[in-house]
Amino acid sequence: MTQARRRRIVVAMTGATGAILGIKVLIALRRLNIETHLVLSKWAEATIKYETDYHPSNVRALADHVHNINDMAAPVSSGSFHTDGMIVVPCSMKTLAAIHSGFCDDLISRTADVMLKERRRLVLVARETPLSEIHLRNMLEVTRAGSIIFPPVPAYYIKAGGVEDLVDQSVGRMLDLFGLDTEGFERWNGWEK
Numbered sequence: 001m002t003q004a005r006r007r008r009i010v011v012a013m014t015g016a017t018g019a020i021l022g023i024k025v026l027i028a029l030r031r032l033n034i035e036t037h038l039v040l041s042k043w044a045e046a047t048i049k050y051e052t053d054y055h056p057s058n059v060r061a062l063a064d065h066v067h068n069i070n071d072m073a074a075p076v077s078s079g080s081f082h083t084d085g086m087i088v089v090p091c092s093m094k095t096l097a098a099i100h101s102g103f104c105d106d107l108i109s110r111t112a113d114v115m116l117k118e119r120r121r122l123v124l125v126a127r128e129t130p131l132s133e134i135h136l137r138n139m140l141e142v143t144r145a146g147s148i149i150f151p152p153v154p155a156y157y158i159k160a161g162g163v164e165d166l167v168d169q170s171v172g173r174m175l176d177l178f179g180l181d182t183e184g185f186e187r188w189n190g191w192e193k
């Protein structure tokens with residue numbers, strides 16, 4: 001009899017602003033007992049240091065497994081390694097372009113490519129503003145190829161007390177897409193009476 005394995009999600013962080021979103025995703029997945037496989041780009045490391053109180057080594061410590069972005073032999077680079085999907089959070093326009101073109105020259109674009117070919121969940125927290133025609137075209141086409149674009153756009157109706165509430169709500173909605181409930185934000189239940 002085969003034992004059911006823990007659910008397993010690949011988390012990739014790239015050099016778009018919003019490193020805290022990736023960190024909070026890792027914390028939420030840890031609480032939910034999901035096995036995480038983390039890949040950090042060079043520019044993700046830079047934004048983690050600049051934007052947050054975390055050092056990349058603290059972020060790595062939040063994951064069950066960490067893979068070097070240049071290690072194309074890591075398990076996640078093969079479709080034969082079972083995963084329940086991948087989230088790129090935040091996702092730069094450069095990595096979006098690489099995924100769009102299928103140009104797999106690092107472990108993030110390769111693993112995203114694997115998700116699409118294996119028809120697994122791929123969520124791209126694509127962050128840029130304003131958006132050029134190239135960005136919009138890439139987003140449309142990766143959506144057609146099976147991924148979900150989740151721009152980290154706040155829901156103002158939650159009447160957030162601060163940035164942390166907005167981040168928690170966004171992270172909760174991202175993980176909804178994997179059928180996971182962080183229970184870390186209030187859901188819309190109609191107008192407050």
Ligand SMILES: Cc1cc2nc3c(=O)[nH]c(=O)nc-3n(C[C@H](O)[C@H](O)[C@H](O)COP(=O)(O)O)c2cc1C
Pocket residue numbers: 013014015016017041042043044046047050091092093094095127128129
């Ligand atoms: C502080 C900072 C913020 C950035 N924010 C964004 C952003 O929001 N979106 C984006 O596409 N690129 C952004 N960039 C540029 C990317 O880091 C750059 O394009 C990089 O090559 C992305 O590589 P990666 O996808 O391998 O991490 C930012 C760079 C820095 C230093």
